Amino acid sequence: MKTAHIISDSCNPETDQLTKYLAFWTLGWVVSMAIASFGPTYLWESATWINLTAIVVNFALGVGMIMSNIRLFKAQDELMQQIQLKAMGIALGLGVVGGLSYSLLDITNVIEQDAEIAFLVMGVSITYLVSLVTDNIRYR
Amino acid sequence: MKNRLKVLRAERDWTQADLAKALKVSRQTVNAIETGKYDPSLPLAFKISDLFGKQIEEIFENEQNGS
Numbered sequence: 319m320k321t322a323h324i325i326s327d328s329c330n331p332e333t334d335q336l337t338k339y340l341a342f343w344t345l346g347w348v349v350s351m352a353i354a355s356f357g358p359t360y361l362w363e364s365a366t367w368i369n370l371t372a373i374v375v376n377f378a379l380g381v382g383m384i385m386s387n388i389r390l391f392k393a394q395d396e397l398m399q400q401i402q403l404k405a406m407g408i409a410l411g412l413g414v415v416g417g418l419s420y421s422l423l424d425i426t427n428v429i430e431q432d433a434e435i436a437f438l439v440m441g442v443s444i445t446y447l448v449s450l451v452t453d454n455i456r457y458r
Numbered sequence: 459m460k461n462r463l464k465v466l467r468a469e470r471d472w473t474q475a476d477l478a479k480a481l482k483v484s485r486q487t488v489n490a491i492e493t494g495k496y497d498p499s500l501p502l503a504f505k506i507s508d509l510f511g512k513q514i515e516e517i518f519e520n521e522q523n524g525s
Contacts, residue, residue, distance in 0.1 A: 330482060395483035396499050397490055457490040 333398075336390040343383040350376040401453040409446035416441055460519040464492045466510050481505055 354372035358364045391402060417438045424433035467477050474492070478485040481502065490496035498506065507514045 330484070395487050396502060397487040397496055398484055400496075454486070457486045457495060 330393070330395070333390060333393045336386070336393050340383070340386045340390050343379065343386045347376065347379040347383045350379050397457065401450065401457070404453060405446050405449035408449045409442045412445045413438060413442040459497045460494065460521055461491065462517050462519075463488070463506065466512075466517065467492075477509075480509055 350372065353361070354369070354376045357372055358369055362368045391399060394402065420438065421433050423429045424431075463477075467474070472480075474485045474488045478488045481488070483502070487496065487498075491498055503514050503518060507517055510517065
């Protein structure tokens with residue numbers, strides 16, 4: 319799988335396979351998130367049991383994605399684990415510090431709009447990706 | 459830390475990918491060790507020394523004490 323090689327340049331078929339599993343779980347989680355978010359408006363008319371089912375399915379797929387990520391992490395070699403840990407550490411740190419600053423901007427009314435969690439998720443994701451790609455290029 | 463990994467690999471006419479496969483690591487890891495950007499863990503250093511049939515000190519050299 320080409321995409322696996324962009325990130326890990328793996329010589330280990332096991333990690334390539336686990337990367338595919340992670341991609342499938344992630345895709346499932348994203349699709350179920352979209353269904354749980356937009357379903358009440360476009361697919362069903364806010365029936366509580368359907369909303370709850372969609373949320374439970376989304377949560378279950380999210381847990382599967384996390385487990386799949388842990389399996390991939392454990393299968394990676396020591397340098398790849400170090401790169402991943404650094405990226406996660408930076409993303410977590412920036413998420414906490416940046417997220418709280420963003421919240422303060424909202425609480426103190428420095429910004430007009432409400433603080434949205436989506437921006438925090440985007441910030442964490444972009445930080446993680448940039449750190450991951452930067453270190454992969456450095457060691458390439 | 460300096461090392462002779464590139465020389466030892468070249469003596470056996472192995473590519474970085476060949477060595478990576480033998481050590482069960484990524485090619486990036488082999489490259490990073492060869493270029494001195496990354497120092498391997500002790501288990502990986504032992505694996506390398508076993509593979510080349512040499513003592514760890516014959517492959518890796520601590521630049522601080524020059525031994």
